[in-house]
Amino acid sequence: MVRAELEAVVNFNRERPDVYGNAHPKSLLRAIQEDGDHLSKLTNKHVYSADQFDREELLQIFRLAAKYEANPDRFGTSLQGQILISAFYEPSTRTRLSFESAWHRLGGDIMSITDRSTTGLAKGESLADVGEMFNNYGDCVVLRDTNANSVRDMMGALRIPIINAGNGTDEHPTQAFADLYTILKWKPSLIADPGGEKINLCLIGLPSKMRTVRSLLKLVALFPECFSQVTIVNDQQQNEMFDKGQLESLVQSGLNIQTSDNLQKVLPDADVVYINAIAWEGNSFNQYGNQFAINSDSPLKKGAIVLHPLARGAELCRSLDNTAHNWYFAQARGAVFLRQALLTCLVRRAERVLDIV
């Protein structure tokens, strides 16, 4: 490379492109009044399923996340002296680094396990015994495993909190929190102005097999008054699309659930488009709905935002990256603060961060 070409390649800009979903968390901070009481239950509760959380609890978690995001350098000692056991038996870099970054930024220490074969599980050790071991070594556990029962099996022995970071096809609660946090940051009026504008949510994915979709729908069901409609888009038959009881439960919460296999028809009405193609099954992943891809030519509403839990493949075209629709990078960024909020509460350090203790 000639010098001039090299200079161009090695120089970089620290500023985010303006279009990258840049709503300041301030507005969400104003929309939710702080009430730490709702966070008190988190001090002795594992984070296993999106089903555990009620609306008020979630709003306080979001408020705390917004507080962290508005003041990213202020709370560098909140988790001082605390040890996180970061156990990713199912390979992941994105979710692992998101949690580890969250924990480091608040001054905590981390021990990582990234290879299931190095653990006692390879020697036939029970997950309950692994849990009892963790009780002696750390203050909080984050666990991801392809085996859907691992988190549950460990939970019974734990005397420190555990976060389910993805158990097979079952759930991924913190991703769902991050997704809804992003939506509310984008449009705080959904909380601040209860009788006001609702949004139309389009979910491209498979609720029966994708843990991110499964968990998100549960949380959306806590805010039915915010959504005019939720359309699930995929190519499966309805009996394959949902788990037993899943659809009924959502409808019962007050949501207007539609399904469709025609993405082009659904997009023009959507305010939020959530897309995912990958589902972890067993020890590998499968891709569903490859034909449901979106790009800068898709018939998106002018102010519509696109979310994706990432990593992405062909379903989310890079041509959308430099458009105002791109809120998937903001989603990843906000997820770190969301996890900070959750972790802080779980290890009983919220009193170092809340205004009113």
Next chain:
Amino acid sequence: MVRAELEAVVNFNRERPDVYGNAHPKSLLRAIQEDGDHLSKLTNKHVYSADQFDREELLQIFRLAAKYEANPDRFGTSLQGQILISAFYEPSTRTRLSFESAWHRLGGDIMSITDRSTTGLAKGESLADVGEMFNNYGDCVVLRDTNANSVRDMMGALRIPIINAGNGTDEHPTQAFADLYTILKWKPSLIADPGGEKINLCLIGLPSKMRTVRSLLKLVALFPECFSQVTIVNDQQQNEMFDKGQLESLVQSGLNIQTSDNLQKVLPDADVVYINAIAWEGNSFNQYGNQFAINSDSPLKKGAIVLHPLARGAELCRSLDNTAHNWYFAQARGAVFLRQALLTCLVRRAERVLDIV
């Protein structure tokens, strides 16, 4: 899961069950008078074999461990600025996390190597060169390798201390320290009241092949006056049971060594029952003595305690977990403090912790 069932599953208690071996280290602190002089040799000595240590040195290490265990939050900066190289060429989570937790709690930093194939050893680099490299990068090394010579080969080049965390079938000194520490915490009178009650120790395992048993016997041999009898229980012929010279050495120390293949006959007299089934040989492990299992129906003495280095298999039944015999969890918990004591001395930070410097 219905909400009520979910709530039951996700709630947890931070308090340890009373029965989990709960003797406060205070009593051991009183039983041993502090004398830091005996720790001075540790400042320029690797921890390779249980053979290196004399009785007074061990008692001071135990006292320091008890001090840490009695004040777990007080010494958070003892190892500030120090870097541990945590090298586990032989897979382990339990021992690795025990050391790493110990180091983190005292404010130190850690670099982990968990995959032998990523090291220069894969390129044919000598362990001496790896040791010289470590001299430049850290302040202390913990090494576990299936190859029994690795620790020794590296030691020759090291100018920082190394702890043998398990070298093949040879030794595992810190586990033995933790085991004896647990026994003395349980019954400090063994030290405080020298002419008083002795204890009957039953060791279910194979001294010739199990490094934990090998190292523990060496330490027990330093305190012959504390043990009325030591019975080794397994199903091997005596010439397979011990290494060359091992039995003679133990007898010479003053211990009353018995062997037996009849566990049910031995148990009723045992005050401490130590059980292990796994021996690492080469790159995998073998199980010995599967028929020597204990459970809540075993004829244990009323106040007998059970120890196991963990991970456990069928040989130590879960039915014992919620009985007063369960001191194996306390053993794992205390091991962290024991390692803190040792590590502190090795990197010359004892003056930050001892009362009399």
Next chain:
Amino acid sequence: MVRAELEAVVNFNRERPDVYGNAHPKSLLRAIQEDGDHLSKLTNKHVYSADQFDREELLQIFRLAAKYEANPDRFGTSLQGQILISAFYEPSTRTRLSFESAWHRLGGDIMSITDRSTTGLAKGESLADVGEMFNNYGDCVVLRDTNANSVRDMMGALRIPIINAGNGTDEHPTQAFADLYTILKWKPSLIADPGGEKINLCLIGLPSKMRTVRSLLKLVALFPECFSQVTIVNDQQQNEMFDKGQLESLVQSGLNIQTSDNLQKVLPDADVVYINAIAWEGNSFNQYGNQFAINSDSPLKKGAIVLHPLARGAELCRSLDNTAHNWYFAQARGAVFLRQALLTCLVRRAERVLDIV
């Protein structure tokens, strides 16, 4: 082992042998006047290739490294609050630990990725997306990959600095910095006394295939007045020895480049002998020039120094370790301080270390 033998084996000395390349960085500190302006470009520039750097910039990096090396315990909070993403997709322990040690010593936090298969890349994620993810999780990236394009592909998306820690056969710039830093520490008069003595450099290796040699030659080309001659020694034909344009570029810089396949003939004139045998190609390594080995019987000049990026094989005999020629250990030691200097500048913390800000 009998006790006496054991004691001999477990005792160690913390003092470095005198012969281990012990020039204090003081002399280099005096030889270069501090001028932080030359470091300002580093605040928004990735470290990709040795081609990016000019002479003045390098000298200031070396001065900062010398400052760190002269005061190793003084700057323990320079990188407080900063997170390093240590991504070694190509296995390495030496370079990874060198960077991680450098970062820890300055008070920063680290997240390590040591297995390419655990990353989203295994799911088909693009390196640009991985880069965007890193933007949200850390403050600086160090990346090594066998694929020569990985660093470049990631750079385009990064808004935090990245250091190329080795991309296939292409470059390894920080190793080259460390190599030249060592030479200048050994003979600061090369800078302090510009018209004075020059040195004769012998490079045993293959510029076309060895990234360490490739990067070093580029830096040497910035100081042609310091070198009377540079002799490249290997057994390849000249058209295999250099990349297209590589030799011309070096000659154009003013260096007197010679080539030879007769090591014994070249050695007696060499002041600095740099030797390397390993080249990474694809996912494995190849050894070149096995017949070019040096040992304590080699016809080295009396005051000649030997450098090797390590890990070494048979090409650098251990018989040289305890001679005054051994500067390869000093090279590894100095590399940590060199990396500290570079990292500090990249994350805009130089103002915490420079005298004149």
